[in-house]
Amino acid sequence: MALAHAIMTALIDDDLSGYELAKDFEASLGFFWHASHQQIYQELHKLADRQWLNKREVSQSGKPNKIVYGLTGAGRKALARWVYDKTRTQAAKDELLIKLYNLSTENARHLAAEIAERRQQMMRTLYLYEKVRLRHYADPASLPVRHKGVYLALLAGMGQGEQFLAWCDEALELLAAVDSA
Amino acid sequence: MALAHAIMTALIDDDLSGYELAKDFEASLGFFWHASHQQIYQELHKLADRQWLNKREVSQSGKPNKIVYGLTGAGRKALARWVYDKTRTQAAKDELLIKLYNLSTENARHLAAEIAERRQQMMRTLYLYEKVRLRHYADPASLPVRHKGVYLALLAGMGQGEQFLAWCDEALELLAAVDSA
DNA sequence: AAAATCATGTAATTTGTTACATGATTAG
DNA sequence: CTAATCATGTAACAAATTACATGATTTT
Numbered sequence: 001m002a003l004a005h006a007i008m009t010a011l012i013d014d015d016l017s018g019y020e021l022a023k024d025f026e027a028s029l030g031f032f033w034h035a036s037h038q039q040i041y042q043e044l045h046k047l048a049d050r051q052w053l054n055k056r057e058v059s060q061s062g063k064p065n066k067i068v069y070g071l072t073g074a075g076r077k078a079l080a081r082w083v084y085d086k087t088r089t090q091a092a093k094d095e096l097l098i099k100l101y102n103l104s105t106e107n108a109r110h111l112a113a114e115i116a117e118r119r120q121q122m123m124r125t126l127y128l129y130e131k132v133r134l135r136h137y138a139d140p141a142s143l144p145v146r147h148k149g150v151y152l153a154l155l156a157g158m159g160q161g162e163q164f165l166a167w168c169d170e171a172l173e174l175l176a177a178v179d180s181a
Numbered sequence: 182m183a184l185a186h187a188i189m190t191a192l193i194d195d196d197l198s199g200y201e202l203a204k205d206f207e208a209s210l211g212f213f214w215h216a217s218h219q220q221i222y223q224e225l226h227k228l229a230d231r232q233w234l235n236k237r238e239v240s241q242s243g244k245p246n247k248i249v250y251g252l253t254g255a256g257r258k259a260l261a262r263w264v265y266d267k268t269r270t271q272a273a274k275d276e277l278l279i280k281l282y283n284l285s286t287e288n289a290r291h292l293a294a295e296i297a298e299r300r301q302q303m304m305r306t307l308y309l310y311e312k313v314r315l316r317h318y319a320d321p322a323s324l325p326v327r328h329k330g331v332y333l334a335l336l337a338g339m340g341q342g343e344q345f346l347a348w349c350d351e352a353l354e355l356l357a358a359v360d361s362a
Numbered sequence: 363a364a365a366a367t368c369a370t371g372t373a374a375t376t377t378g379t380t381a382c383a384t385g386a387t388t389a390g
Numbered sequence: 391c392t393a394a395t396c397a398t399g400t401a402a403c404a405a406a407t408t409a410c411a412t413g414a415t416t417t418t
Contacts, residue, residue: 002276003405009282019369032278039406041371064369064414083288087276087295091378095183095268097213097337101190103330107264111330114268145359149284149292152352156278156345163344164337171333178326184377200397220378222399245386245397272406 002088003043006033008052008071008079012146015070017058018044028132031125031157044069052078100171105178112175119168126161129154183269184224187214189233189252189260193327196251198239199225209313212306212338225250233259281352286359293356300349307342310335 010016010024021044022037024030035043047053052075059065071079096118099111137143137151191197191205202225203218205211216224228234233256240246252260277299280292318324318332 001404002274002279005276006279009279012282017369018371029279029282030273032273032275034272034274036407037369038371038408045371060368062415063367066369079283080285080288083280083283084291087280090275091215092211092213093183093215094213094271095186097334098183098187098190098210099264099268100330100334101193101210101327102260102264103327103333104261105326107261108326110265140355145286145289146282146284148355148359149281152284152355153278153281155351156348159344159348160341163340167333167337167340170336174321174329174333178329182376198397199399217379218397219380219399241396243387244395247397269407 001082003033003035003039004047004052005079005082006035007040007043007047008075011053011069011071011075012079015068017066017068019066021069027128031129032153047075051075103175103178108175108178112172112179115168115171115175119165119172122161122164122168126158126165129158129161133158182263184214184216184220185228185233186260186263187216188221188224188228189256192234192250192252192256193260196249198247198249200247202250208309212310213334228256232256284356284359289356289360293353293360296349296352296356300346300353303342303345303349307339307346310339310342314339 006025006029007021010021010029016024018037018041021040022035025033025035025040044053044055048055048069051072053069054072055067055069057065058068096111096114099114103111133151133154137147137154140148140151143151187206187210188202191202191210197205199218199222202221203216206214206216206221225234225236229236229250232253234250235253236248236250238246239249277292277295280295284292314332314335318328318335321329321332324332
């Protein structure tokens with residue numbers, strides 16, 4: 001049920017098409033929730049059937065028509081109620097850390113390369129988040145209430161990201177020592 | 182395919198029963214991977230069929246018999262190869278952060294309570310990890326290679342956990358201001 | 363001409379969760 | 391006698407991934 005509510009959350013301020021939602025899930029919202037376009041399209045159909053979303057077709061010049069979805073009154077109510085539902089504790093899953101349990105002199109270099117690549121990726125993501133923060137959340141105290149929540153989520157993502165970078169450095173140092181031994 | 186390899190990883194040093202594995206997945210390994218006992222039992226059957234694990238029944242006094250699984254040579258090889266497979270980028274999923282996107286004066290108190298509860302949970306987890314660290318990883322430089330990897334995973338978990346605590350404090354402060362406004 | 367982006371979908375499979383089921387032993 | 395722990399499973403359902411599919415437009 002959570003993907004449904006993540007999608008509705010993305011639609012609070014703007015009406016979006018499935019394609020646009022999929023891109024959002026890759027970018028901003030994607031730090032906290034991931035979904036493929038296939039999943040999104042199926043969920044959109046279900047949500048429209050349930051009357052939590054309405055749809056309208058928008059013709060564009062030079063591009064295929066798109067189907068834009070928006071929250072209905074019922075959808076907004078369902079979303080507001082969902083906040084009080086029991087939060088399912090997230091299932092932690094990170095293959096890379098499991099792989100580290102299998103560290104050997106043989107694979108140390110490979111794992112170091114993987115960590116270095118992830119570090120790069122995280123740097124790029126953090127750069128984007130920092131831009132968003134400066135543009136929209138530079139003065140958190142003056143934000144409207146709901147946006148303070150978004151700001152907190154952003155802080156969580158940035159904090160985790162920065163912590164990850166620090167860990168990568170430590171890991172790479174230790175792995176270099178293993179590899180040269 | 183990743184649950185299979187997480188299970189095999191848990192069996193590198195010790196042979197374990199499904200029940201024991203399920204507990205491990207709740208505790209130490211569970212920081213990085215989660216699995217229910219139902220999933221574990223099914224995966225164990227598959228792995229045994231594939232000859233990556235062997236099983237033997239152990240009778241216990243005063244307790245039901247247990248079926249203990251151990252890695253075969255083929256299993257160890259498969260695990261070693263897996264380290265070089267493409268690591269699937271983890272799907273970030275945290276309902277709580279999505280809920281924060283829906284912050285309002287009405288639900289601020291509820292969300293603060295949820296965050297406070299998570300903070301407590303994380304404190305307990307970190308306490309356990311700190312005990313493990315002191316007991317087994319107090320002197321990382323002198324660890325055997327493979328255990329250095331486990332140590333790095335532990336560091337990642339602890340770093341993320343501590344970062345989460347700091348974030349909780351910041352979030353609770355901001356939410357208190359929202360609630361009293 | 364080829365590749366990338368825009369746009370939407372179906373089908374098959376795998377993975378994960380929830381509910382149901384059993385039965386013994388131990389601690390309060 | 392009640393609850394908790396030990397121990398293993400099946401079945402139904404929901405969620406997610408992978409593969410397949412189409413077709414227009416824009417950029418290189």
